Amino acid sequence: MSDTILVTKKNAVALITMNNAATMNAITDPVMLEDAINAFKNIEQDKSIRVCVLTGVENAFCSGGNVKDMLNREKMFAGEPLELQEGYRKGIHRLSKLMYNFEKPLIAAVNGAAVGAGFDLAMLCDIRMASTTARFGSTFINLAVIPGDGGAWLLKKVVGAQRAAELVLTGRIFKAEEALDMGLILKMVDKEQLLAEAMLCANVIAKKSPDALRIAKRLLNSTDRLGFEDHLELCAANQAMMHHTPEHEEAVKRFFNKTK
Numbered sequence: 666m667s668d669t670i671l672v673t674k675k676n677a678v679a680l681i682t683m684n685n686a687a688t689m690n691a692i693t694d695p696v697m698l699e700d701a702i703n704a705f706k707n708i709e710q711d712k713s714i715r716v717c718v719l720t721g722v723e724n725a726f727c728s729g730g731n732v733k734d735m736l737n738r739e740k741m742f743a744g745e746p747l748e749l750q751e752g753y754r755k756g757i758h759r760l761s762k763l764m765y766n767f768e769k770p771l772i773a774a775v776n777g778a779a780v781g782a783g784f785d786l787a788m789l790c791d792i793r794m795a796s797t798t799a800r801f802g803s804t805f806i807n808l809a810v811i812p813g814d815g816g817a818w819l820l821k822k823v824v825g826a827q828r829a830a831e832l833v834l835t836g837r838i839f840k841a842e843e844a845l846d847m848g849l850i851l852k853m854v855d856k857e858q859l860l861a862e863a864m865l866c867a868n869v870i871a872k873k874s875p876d877a878l879r880i881a882k883r884l885l886n887s888t889d890r891l892g893f894e895d896h897l898e899l900c901a902a903n904q905a906m907m908h909h910t911p912e913h914e915e916a917v918k919r920f921f922n923k924t925k
Contacts, residue, residue, distance in 0.1 A: 667696055667697075667700055668684055669683070669684055669685045669694065669696055669697035669700050670682070670683060670684060670697060670700035670701050670703075670704050671684045672704050672707070672708070674711070674713070674714060676868060676871060677713060677714055677715040677716065677871040678714070678715070678716045678717070678718065678864065678867045678868060678871050679708045679711070679714045679716070679717045679718070680717075680718045680720070680860075680864075681701070681704050681705070681708070681717060681718070681719045681720070682720055682721065682722060683697070683701070683719075683720070683721040683722065683726070683727055684721075684722050685697055685722075686722050686723045686725070688728065688731055689721075689724070689725035689727070689728035689777075689778060690721040690722065690725050690726065690727045690728060690783070691727070691728050691729060691730060691731040691783075692727050692729065692730075692757065692760070692782050692783065692786060693729070693730040693731050693734065693740065693741045693742075693756075693757065693782065694731060694740070695740055695741065695756075698741075698756060698757060698760060701760055702759055702760050702763060705717075705760070705763050705764065705767060706763065708769070709763075709767060709768065709769065712875075714769065715769060715770075715870070715871040715873070715875050715878060716769060716770045716771075716772065716867040716868075716870045716871045716878075717767070717769055717770070717771050717772070717867075718771075718772045718773075718774055718860075718863050718864065718867050719771065719772070719773050719774065719786070719790060720773070720774040720775075720776055720859075720860060720863070721776055721777060723777070724776075724777040724778070724798070725776075725777040725778045725779075725783070726773070726774075726775045726776055726777050726778060726779040726783055726786075726787065726799065727778075727779055727780075727782065727783025727786050727787075728778055728780060728781065728783055729780050729781025729782035729783040729784065729785075729804070730742075730781050730782050732808070735808065741756055741757070753813060757782065757813075757814055758814070758815075760786075760814075761785070761789060761814050761815045764786070764789040764790070765789055765815065765886075768879045768882060768883070769878065769879070769882075770791050770792070770867075770870050770878060770882060771789070771790045771791050771792075772790060772791065772792045772793075772794065772863050772866060772867055773786070773787045773790035773792070773793040773794070774794055774795075774859050774860055774862075774863035775787055775793060775794065775795040775796065775799045775801075775841075775850070775859075776795075776796050776798075776799065776856060776859055776860075777796070777798060777799060777800070778799070778800045779795075779799065779800070779801050779802075780800065780801065780802040780803075780804045780838060781802070781803070781804050781805055782813070782814050782816075784801055784802055784803050784804070784816055785803075785812065785813075785814040785815055785816030785819075786814075787801070788815075788816045788819040788820055788823065789815065789816075789819065791882065791885075792851050792866065793844075793849065793850040793851060794850060794851055794852045794853070794854065794859060794862055794863050794866070795841040795844060795845075795850045795852075795853050795854075795859070796841065796853070796854060796855065796856035796859040797841055797842075797853060797854070797855055797856065798841070798856050799840075799841040799844070799850075799853075800838050800839070800840060800841070801838065801839055801840075801841075801844050801849065802832075802836065802837060802838035802839065803816060803817065803820065803832050803833045803836065804836045804838065805833075805836065806833065806834060806835070806836035807836040812833060817829065817833050820832065820833070822889075823848065823849055824847045824848060824849055828847055841853045874910070874912035874913075874916070876907070876910060876912065877907060877910075877912065877913075880903050880907065883899075883903075884896070884899065884900060884903070887899055
């Protein structure tokens, strides 16, 4: 990988840092996009990692698409409509699908602007924390395009249909305080404390059983495609399996001894 994506691993937690301050971490840069995909694939396969945190350098989480490239119709935005369609499928949609299906808990530490495709990246995370200086926006409509990376589908689930419609159709940028009020982020902290706060949450999660974490996240995601009774059937099958894991047996003994 180049240095557009930095990865550090410690205590079962991986930190992915988008590192292209010149473009405010525009994810549509082909090199950065491939580096991000490779980073997530590596972390998914690394059995020593249980949780992942995603953040950006300096004043941006991710600015989304590079508007200069759009203007010049180059890189990701080059070609005729059918070429562009295939480019989305083979390009940034690979990252969207990878993050959506990522089986380890994923925390966004939104340190600055998260707009356009950068907003969608934040929405693809399970938990979002933000600094007081963070800004959010599904800003595609301001450039006469549409949310292209899955964020609109996820946004409706998080903030409800009416609020999602307002944010997508106005393309307005809003502050972290409003994001907290609407439930889009879990917590807002000073910028200097953001990464420590995200890591604190990640370290708590990382102490849990990796199998239980993976299956619990699968159950959370199953609500997108299963009715309640089918969800319960999935719960029954997985819970029966979990009751026979060594981690469960050890946890029950610890609980019993502590209570006793």
